[in-house]
Amino acid sequence: MNWGSWENFLAMGGYAFYVWGSYLVTLGLVIAEIVLLALRKRSVLARLRLHGTATRQGDR
Amino acid sequence: MSIKWFKYSSPQSFFPLAGKLALWFGALALVACGVGLYIGFFVAPTDAQQGEAYRIIFIHVPAAWMSMFLYLVMAFWAGLGLAFNTRLSGMMASAIAPTGALFTFLALWTGSLWGKPTWGTWWVWDARLTSELILLFLYFGFMALQAAIDDPRRADKAGAVLALVGVVNIPIIYFSVKWWNTLHQGASVSLTQAPTMAATMLTGMVVMAFGFWFYSIAAALMRARCIMLERERASEWVADYGRGSA
Numbered sequence: 260m261n262w263g264s265w266e267n268f269l270a271m272g273g274y275a276f277y278v279w280g281s282y283l284v285t286l287g288l289v290i291a292e293i294v295l296l297a298l299r300k301r302s303v304l305a306r307l308r309l310h311g312t313a314t315r316q317g318d319r
Numbered sequence: 320m321s322i323k324w325f326k327y328s329s330p331q332s333f334f335p336l337a338g339k340l341a342l343w344f345g346a347l348a349l350v351a352c353g354v355g356l357y358i359g360f361f362v363a364p365t366d367a368q369q370g371e372a373y374r375i376i377f378i379h380v381p382a383a384w385m386s387m388f389l390y391l392v393m394a395f396w397a398g399l400g401l402a403f404n405t406r407l408s409g410m411m412a413s414a415i416a417p418t419g420a421l422f423t424f425l426a427l428w429t430g431s432l433w434g435k436p437t438w439g440t441w442w443v444w445d446a447r448l449t450s451e452l453i454l455l456f457l458y459f460g461f462m463a464l465q466a467a468i469d470d471p472r473r474a475d476k477a478g479a480v481l482a483l484v485g486v487v488n489i490p491i492i493y494f495s496v497k498w499w500n501t502l503h504q505g506a507s508v509s510l511t512q513a514p515t516m517a518a519t520m521l522t523g524m525v526v527m528a529f530g531f532w533f534y535s536i537a538a539a540l541m542r543a544r545c546i547m548l549e550r551e552r553a554s555e556w557v558a559d560y561g562r563g564s565a
Contacts, residue, residue, distance in 0.1 A: 268360075272371035277436050281375045281429040285382070288421055289534065296541045303548045307561030310552065 328407055330547040331556045337540040337547075345537035351530030358523035366520075375433040376520070380507070381528035383426035385535055386454060387489050389419035393461075394486045397479035409475030410550065412482065413465055414543035418535050420458035427451060438502055446495035447503035450488060457485040471550050 262268040271278040327333045359377035366373035393415040400408030430448065431441045442448065461478050468474035491498075496505045507516050508524075551557045 262361075271374070272365065274370060274372040274374075274436055277372055277432045278374050281378055281432045284428055285378050285425050288425065292418065292421060292538055296538065296545065299545045300541070300548075303545055303552075304561060307548065307552060307557065310558075310561070 328405055330407055330410065330551055331554075333407060334544060334547050334556075334560070337544050341537045341540040341544070344533045344540070348530050348533035348537055351526055351533055355523055355527035355530050358519060358526060363519045363523050364517060369437055372433065372436045373520075375429050376507075377523050377527045379426060379429040379433055380524050381531045382422045382429060383451070384528055385531045386419060386423035386426050386451070387492060388532075389415055389422060389535055390454060390457070390482075390489060391486070393419055394482040397475070397482040400475050401479040401483070406550075407547075409471070409479070410543055410546045411539070412475070412478065413462075414539045414546055415535075416458055416462050416465075417542065418538045420455060420462070422531065422535070423451065423455040423458055427455065434502075443502050445501040445503060446499035447492065447501050450492040450495050453488055454485075454492060457481070457488060461485075 269275060269279075327336060355377060359374060363374075363377075365371060393412050396408045396415070397412040399405065400412065427448070430451075434443070435441050461481050464481055465474040465478045468477055495501060496503055508521065548557055548560070
């Protein structure tokens with residue numbers, strides 16, 4: 260497929276809204292899922308550290 | 320020859336393996352989606368009837384396939400947990416649900432954006448679309464039910480029953496275009512017939528499907544790791560891991 264120019268590629272033969280609306284929302288949601296997973300991991304680790312310090316102090 | 324099949328059925332030994340696998344599948348997903356998008360936008364020709372609007376197919380069909388496939392995998396793990404009371408099975412089922420819901424939503428969203436220019440409507444209550452919407456509600460129901468029960472083991476059991484009952488919806492989605500007279504077209508790719516589309520279009524779609532598949536594995540494993548840490552936080556290995564990565 261030869262689009263000729265970036266303008267033609269972005270225009271998607273007049274269907275830009277539908278095609279890019281599909282692809283951008285997909286990309287956005289996938290990135291959102293990855294960010295949420297990273298944040299969840301971080302918060303679990305933060306709680307573990309808090310818990311760990313509390314236990315160590317309790318041991319003394 | 321003895322293979323330690325059950326070695327990885329405990330969260331403790333599966334945790335590091337899941338981390339490595341997530342990384343590898345994430346990388347594979349990136350490569351497959353890169354190749355798939357290249358084929359989809361630069362190799363596959365313009366469709367004679369739909370023009371460029373058809374290019375939505377490269378995410379719509381793989382997303383729809385994943386939405387059904389992930390539900391089956393989720394129900395499989397849930398059923399396994401219900402039957403054998405294994406700890407990891409329930410965690411895997413919970414880990415898959417949000418990613419499955421994501422792909423179900425994307426199948427509906429991209430379908431809507433494809434339906435408007437080709438059918439003239441964003442939405443229609445036909446069998447295929449309605450049963451896919453029910454699938455989204457099944458995922459939401461599973462997640463809501465699990466979130467509403469404090470004891471994770473009981474949450475797993477309740478969720479498993481819901482997931483298994485909901486499996487009946489999967490063949491309904493799949494065969495809906497045959498059983499009912501729907502606006503949605505029949506399967507472009509089936510096991511019994513030659514595909515009804517250009518070879519490069521089909522290649523792009525299949526490569527994207529592999530990309531979504533690898534992504535789903537990576538995302539589910541990453542989420543499973545979080546769930547393992549949360550649920551087993553009182554255990555020694557989690558405490559060790561917390562100290563090690565501090």
